[in-house]
Amino acid sequence: MKNLFLLTLLCLLSTSLYAQNPGSPTRFTLQGRAVDTSAAPLPSSTVMLLSPKDSSMVNFTRATDKGAFTFKNLRPGTYLLKISFVGYIPFNQMVKTESNSVIDLGDLKMKPITKELFEVVVKTARAPLTIKGDTIEYNAASFKVPPGSTVEDLLRKLPGVQVDQDGNIRAQGQEVKKVTVDGKSFFGNDPKLATKNLQADAITKVQVYNDKTEQAKLTGVEDGKKEKTVNLELKEEFKKGGFGKITAGVGPASNDIAPRAEIKGNYNKFNSKQQFSLVGLGNNTNQQGISWNDYQDFRGSNSFNWNDNADFGFSSGNRFISFGDDEETLGIPVNGGSGRGFSNNAAGGANYNYDTKKTKLSTSYYYNQTRLELNSLRNRKNFLESGSFRTEENSNQINFNGNHRVSIRFEKQLDSLNTLVFLNNSRLGSGNSNVGTRQDLLRIASLTETLSTRNTTNNLSNTNQFGSANSLIYRLKFKKKGRSFAASATYQINTNDGDLALRARNEFFQATNINDQLRIIRQDQNTNSLRNEYRASLLYIEPFAKKFFWESFYNFSLRYDEVDRNVLNVGEVGGGTRNDSLSRYYKNNYTFNRLGSSIRYSYKGLNLSAGAAGQQFTLDGQYASDQTSRTFNTINRTFTTLIPNVSLNYDMKNNRYLYGGYDVNVRIPSSRDIQPIINNTNPLFINEGNPTLLPQLGHNMNAGFSYFNPASFTNLFVNLYGTYYVNQIVYSQSVDPQTLITTTRPENLQGGKNLGSYMSFGFPLKKTKATLNLNTQLNFGNNPTNINGIRNETNNENYTLGARLELTPTDWLTFYGNASIGRTNTRYSINSGQNQSIVNNTYNGDLTLKLPGGIYANTTMNYRVYQNDRFGFDQRIPIWNASVYRIVGKAKKAEIRLSGVDMLNRNLNVSQYAGQNYVQEERIQTLARYFMLSFTYNMRGVQAKMRRDGGY
Structure with a gap:
């Protein structure tokens, strides 16, 4: 068992190193810049590459302070590029493989959300992942799990989230202290309680963030302590009725x-x-x-x-x-x-x-x-x-x-x-x-x-x-x-x-x-x-x-x-x-x-x-x-x-x-x-x-x-x-x-x-x-x-x-x-x-x-x-x-x-x-x-x- 584990690890590392070899002739680099309509940069925008077939996530990154982003060592093929930024309509563009080793998309302009454009925003496909400050929001539909899977299985698919063999959850390297459903403590605050019985297809969003302690909420005095929290947002049809x-x-x-x-x-x-x-x-x-x-x-x-x-x-x-x-x-x-x-x-x-x-x-x-x-x-x-x-x-x-x-x-x-x-x-x-x-x-x-x-x-x-x-x-x-x-x-x-x-x-x-x-x-x-x-x-x-x-x-x-x-x-x-x-x-x-x-x-x-x-x-x-x-x-x-x-x-x-x-x-x-x-x-x-x-x-x-x-x-x-x-x-x-x-x-x-x-x-x-x-x-x-x-x-x-x-x-x-x-x-x-x-x-x-x-x-x-x-x-x-x-x-x-x-x-x-x-x-x-x-x-x-x- 020990040797099998080490062998699997070495094989994976070798594959990963090979995939990242910049000298590989079949790979290319994709880069661009997220800006608004006046060409001002949109720093820390969430940038994703999706599969056009099912919108599943292939890769992701965050833009720099100047709005620039880069994806290296990409395999040839067709990708859906999606950029999201708070207050702006999500940007979508198809990217196809070219003979160039570097594809520069230049400035990609994003339009602010206005009352007139609200319906357009609603109809726009939701981004698989959105980062707002220290909050990461995942679109559950973008992370495919087999039919009948639980929330625990869904969490294992999310980047930055780890679930060990006993069901303990760590997000962003820290132990998750509390889990809520629709912002309420429907299922307690122990991760193993909140994730094992809910079905994955009942969830529309998963949000990971640092929450205040209950004493800070009660008194209104910030005590500086944070609790890593996961919130599960239910689909409407799962918010009422009986189950068992x-x-x-x-x-x-x-x-x-x-x-x-x-x-x-x-x-x-x-x-x-x-x-x-x-x-x-x-x-x-x-x-x-x-x-x-x-x-x-x-x-x-x-x-x-x-x-x-x-x-x-x-x-x-x-x-x-x-x-x-x-x-x-x-x-x-x-x-x-x-x-x-x-x-x-x-x-x-x-x-x-x-x-x-x-x-x-x-x-x-x-x-x-x-x-x-x-x-x-x-x-x-x-x-x-x-x-x-x-x-x-x-x-x-x-x-x-x-x-x-x-x-x-x-x-x-x-x-x-x-x-x-x-x-x-x-x-x-x-x-x-x-x-x-x-x-x-x-x-x-x-x-x-x-x-x-x-x-x-x-x-x-x-x-x-x-x-x-x-x-x-x-x-x-x-x-x-x-x-x-x-x-x-x-x-x-x-x-x-x-x-x-x-x-x-x-x-x-x-x-x-x-x-x-x-x-x-x-x-x-x-x-x-x-x-x-x-x-x-x-x-x-x-x-x-x-x-x-x-x-x-x-x-x-x-x-x-x-x-x-x-x-x-x-x-x-x-x-x-x-x-x-x-x-x-x-x-x-x-x-x-x-x-x-x-x-x-x-x-x-x-x-x-x-x-x-x-x-x-x-x-x-x-x-x-x-x-x-x-x-x-x-x-x-x-x-x-x-x-x-x-x-x-x-x-x-x-x-x-x-x-x-x-x-x-x-x-x-x-x-x-x-x-x-x-x-x-x-x-x-x-x-x-x-x-x-x-x-x-x-x-x-x-x-x-x-x-x-x-x-x-x-x-x-x-x-x-x-x-x-x-x-x-x-x-x-x-x-x-x-x-x-x-x-x-x-x-x-x-x-x-x-x-x-x-x-x-x-x-x-x-x-x-x-x-x-x-x-x-x-x-x-x-x-x-x-x-x-x-x-x-x-x-x-x-x-x-x-x-x-x-x-x-x-x-x-x-x-x-x-x-x-x-x-x-x-x-x-x-x-x-x-x-x-x-x-x-x-x-x-x-x-x-x-x-x-x-x-x-x-x-x-x-x-x-x-x-x-x-x-x-x-x-x-x-x-x-x-x-x-x-x-x-x-x-x-x-x-x-x-x-x-x-x-x-x-x-x-x-x-x-x-x-x-x-x-x-x-x-x-x-x-x-x-x-x-x-x-x-x-x-x-x-x-x-x-x-x-x-x-x-």
Whole structure:
């Protein structure tokens, strides 16, 4: 695969170089000058060469400041020359090959649009591509795709737009942040949501431009930040009515694997005011949750809601404070990819949106459940100051999770100046798990391994969870431009009740005392937790000079945590006694206040902001072994921090953009980390809290530059970033020298940093036919931790090189190939003899052909390489998928597809990772080769994609 990819690339480059050889006698140069009726130049006019047969684009460029343009190395033939300029009638002229090597058309005069000429302009064929400042508008009809193709396929045809194998979109070298339909968020702002279900023939225009942030739109104050945005303009006949599809597939059993089956469908109906959606799925093909494209249809215009952040500050929506890892998501789980292990899945829901100029309402209900079976092998090697030990682990688990989710969003524009928003997201879930694990700990000395400890554990658990977040946001725009006010209030509640039956057998083969050679643990653990949080925020922006704005904000949070954990040691015949060392009851009250202000300068593309905030965090907590205890231990801590913030955004015109900034973020220890609770779920790796933890501060800096040439469609993007930590929260380890039991405890260490960069460079090898994109990513990290009381510095160096080749030479063939070569060098200060290098390489190829008879064939190859020479790890996994499908019926609403997934039967989930003082590799058995015959019916025409990896 690797050699095939390189060979294809070299062949293409050779062809491209030959095509550009000016010495070729069959080529000619075409040049001219775009001017108005008075012979004044029309700078930056869009100039295109089209095929006279179907008006498809052959080449394009932009005129210079003097209106001049040149096309070199053109093949002999007949071309349609089209020139467009804002406010002028498009210019059209046929150009035929002559004997001259250079054809000079001279001054080409364009007429301004007048009222009398408006009808002529309407009748004039639209230009395939128009460039207006930093906006590029594509005429969808000029870029041919096969019948039934999706918007994603259309985007792949557009010059300057790249869509990778996962559906991520980059335009002009930058990631697309938002997608709109007819200027509205009908399909959310995630590119993968907005492009996978709409048909290409539903689109009349595609516009790519830099949009303002939602905060800038709200306040009227330019913050200098830009979001690369794609707008899809629908044809009139697609702007109303219902659409949807249903897919059903079945495949035979093979290799002791049960028959595969799946069914999924959605129905959507919307008009200018209302949207209604139904979605459902069921499968045993590892599609764990609703797919991105179905989620797009299901949630409609409220897939994502911008500017719903209820915490203000520094115009970024970042509170500069986080509470460890306690936060829980309440949203609908969206993945849709092939997960690990073997899973049976079911889901369904309904959504209703009401959208007018002054009132917007969205309500939804969604249920999903997954039964997941995981069989995994892990091999982990831990490094100590002197020596090391290895852990071999084999685990089998069956997990079930089911969740009900409800969401409400209501926005009311009271008048032209006042807006009110209410948000609710709630979840009710339950689950159970059965986990069986065997772990062998082997002591390594003098190149020999000796079995030291063996653990056999069986855990049965049940959980019930409830969560609800509610926010009310009020926004006021004053009549004075730039002056605005906002206020918000939030209430959030989370409960988590769980029961765990822990049964463990621990054998210590090197214990000298016979009584210490075997430890049996039989415990019933019950944990009930409650978290309430109240938040409020205020924001005021005042323009005090023509170019200056003053922004002030206040944040308040009051959080209450209560956890009651009871652990019973049970006997063989039942009954039990309380284990006071593992049982805990605690209450924590967190109070957070932040007051800040900043000054913003905005003029002619230059936007500079500087400010600071003072914030205070207070923890008032108490804990004991039981809530009935007479004596409680207390934790009373107050932390005061000054938070600076500086940002620079400079639109340098001519499609060049420079940005940079500095800020500080604060991470508050989580409740789990700050309480002295001992977690012995894995008896050989015990976790305990630390009530003396301090908040972690991170000093963040970033800078970047982007450039896009609209004439050549060459793009460059460079980003640099770095973080330095103060009082970093790390998880230090203490390893018992006899039993090798590891106890992990969070604590603060000074130092630690992370530096990195990302660069991408893209250019067309042949415009509209072939594009090459190169990228590189570097990351250097330093992470301190204590191992048996000795500070260990783990230094990681990550290097990644990538390339992507896109070939779309004709309507019947597309090829996408990419390679990613990654290497991680890890060095340990306490045991440099264990330094190592990890290789993670991925090679992908995706080929689609349109065959006679309306048949499509698609094949993909994914080749993954995992290597670690230090420990002799070498895993190579080729995954080959293929499908043949045909659109049937006069209305082209149905599709029959035969798919083969993992044709080589090699699928295996593999990962390798180098951590603080260890390296770990993991293998998980995962759904492998199967075949499926599926039928799809679509109300508006099946989406026959020119790139597909096994289904919709």
